[in-house]
Structures are given as structure tokens and as C-alpha cells.
Amino acid sequence: VSTPRSSGLPARLGGREPAQLADVLERVLDKGIVIAGDIQINLLDIELLTIKLRLLIASADKAKEMGIDWWQGDPFLAGRQLEDRIKRLESEAGIEPNGGSRREVQAEDERQR
Amino acid sequence: VTGSAGRPDEGSRGSALYVYGIVRAGDEIGQFDAATQGVDASSPIALLREGELAAIVGEVPLADFGQDVVMERIRDPSWLEEKVRAHEAVLEAALPRAPLVPFRFGTIFANEEQVRRMLREHDHLRSTLDDLEGTFELGVKGFLEPERAAAEAAQPEQGEPASAGRSYLLRKQHDRRLAEARAELQMTLGTESHEVLAAAARDARANPLQRPEATGRSGDMFLNGAYLVEAARESEFREALAGLESRHGEAGATYELTGPWPPYNFVAAEGGL
Helix, strand or coil: CCCCCCCCCCCCCCCCCCCCHHHHHHHHHHCCECCCCCECCCHHHHHHHHHHHHHHCCCHHHHHHCCCCHHHHCHHHHCCHHHHHHHHHHHHHCCCCCCCCHHHHHHHHHHHC | CCCCCCCHHHCCCCEEEEEEEEEECCCCCCCCCCCCCCCCCCCCEEEEEECCEEEEEEEEEHHHHCHHHHHHHCCCHHHHHHHHHHHHHHHHHHCCCCCCEEECCCCEECCHHHHHHHHHHCCCHHHHHHHHCCEEEEEEEEEECHHHHHHHCCCCCCCCCCCHHHHHHHHHHHHHHHHHHHHHHHHHHHHHHHHHHHHCCCEEEECCCCCHHHHCCCCEEEEEEEEEEEHHHHHHHHHHHHHHHHHHCCCCEEEEEEEEECCHHHCCCCCCC
């Protein structure tokens, strides 16, 4: 049961469209009242993260479309993904036992299609 | 709301209380429906009243939000996006019902008693909430379209056919002049727009501009403003914005209005207890 506010808050602008991630991050991570809780989230780290995410944007997929992928090599953001990358690189390397490159294998596949 | 199963440093078992924001205890904000999911989707959102204030809280598992774990979790952009959006969604559900003081992401207490203690220590927020009554935060972003701005700038000089070297230098000079004119136009638009909007609002903040990668827009941002708008003066604010749009549309300026937001930009940072 909600009691509408007499002040008459306008409906969310832009209808049901979700807010842009950059706008939400900027507010939720950088603004709002800061009161120390019992669990400390290091705000310096969060701020650093915000700056990076701000560079990054709407979504990682969108960024990839735009050709922005530098964070994938960034140890701060990539974190545990690094392990996956190493595994992937290793398995890619494993595909070329006789000096044939993976690229050639793919090209071969495409020719057959 | 139940208490916590333990102190936050006890490892990954048990839970803690995540605080989204504060409202006045006397405001009838009603129940949060089950569709309003917090940062932990399985825990309901509730009000915890103490004196004249009430905290909007939800339980969070220490397996995600414990001291050692949460710093790891926030490094995962998709985890963080989900949690940050959930934080915002809870506050948006409360926003139309009562004035509220939004908390920054990740304010977590060990148990109910700790939240009550925080509310007692911050009883001055009652007057902040009274001041916020009848207001809401709107965001206005201003963008300058690249091609229009270029057309605004000086044309290259006409004259006798130039040598290749000279025409290269002229082109360089022209490009530099374009960039300067554009930067100046952005500065002017930003300053004027913010002043005009601020005059129609109770309070205003000009925030750092977002990069094109973050906005997903081709134009350059010249304004990233937040405005505390009084409901009684909402039409004045909208007219001020419409005035800017019609005055600067010709020069390639467009404006994007967002919100209403919880008043994130208008609650002072307290910097700890």
C-alpha cells in the first residue's frame, strides 16, 4: 500500500527505459551520503573503479563494438579473468602441433562452407 | 528484519544489513512489494525505525558482502552493475512516497542494533529530510553535435592556389581554429546552461563531464548537471530547459533530461562517524 506524495513527483522520464549505466554509477558510487558501516568498502578503490567504469561505459559488449577493449588487459579490472586468458592462450597454442596456425585452420573451415 | 548471525569478520557465513537510505519514521511509505529486489534478490526490503528516522534495509549474505569478499566482488563489472542498479531500484521504489536521503553504495552494518545506533547518531538527518520535502533531483546533460559545431567555426581563407606545403599548413591552422572555436563554444554553452537551470532550481551541481565512450553519443558533452527541483516550480524548470533548447539548437546543442532521481547530489557527504 503506497501513499502518494502530495508533492507530485513526475513519472520517470523516458518511460520504462532503464537509466544509462554511467548516470547510475556516477550517483550510486560517487554521490549519496557517506556513513561508515561495519563492513568497510574501500572507497578509494571504488572511486578508481568508477573512473574506469566511466571510461567503459554502457556495457562491455557495446564497448567491444566500438573497439574499446583495453580493460581486458588491465589487471585491476581483469582480475581473475587473467587466469582464463592464460588458459585460453594455452589451448590456442595447443591447436598448432605441426606449425599450422589456428588462423589457417579457421580459413580452411570457411573455404569449406 | 531479523538480526545478523554474527560479526562481519566471522567469515562467509551469516548475514549483515545493507542500508539503502533513510526516510522519516512517520512517513507512510508502506510495504515494498516483492518485485522490488535489493542487492540480495532473495531478501525482502524493510524499514527499521528508530526515533524519528527509519532506515531502508535488506539483509545481505556475508558470502557476498563480507569484508574479505566484497572487495573482490566489486572488481567484477557485471556483478557491480547488477548491485548498483538494485541499490537504485530500491530507492526509486521509495522515492515517490516520501523524502529520502540516499546512501552511497555499500553501507553495511553487522546487525539491527548497529543500524539503530547509526540512526540515533544521525538524528540531525531529520531536518535534511524536512528540507527535501517537495523536491526531486533531475539530471540534465548537454551535447554538442560535432558536424554543426564545425560549420559554426571559421571557414578556410580564400586566395591564390597554394603550394602543397602551404595548403597543409593552412589546413592545420584551420583545424586548430576549429578545435579552439569548438572548445570555446562548449565552455560557453556549459556555463550559460548551468546558470539558467540553476536559477530555476533550489540547488544545483555541475558534475564532471562524461566521455563519449560513457555516454554512447557522438557529440561532446558540455553539461552534466544535477538540479534539486521544487515540485511547485517544475514547470519553471522545464521552461528554462525549453528556452535553452530553442536558443542553442541552431548551434548543434541538444539536452537530455534524466530522473527524477533520489537526491544523491544534494545530501552532504558525512565522511564517517
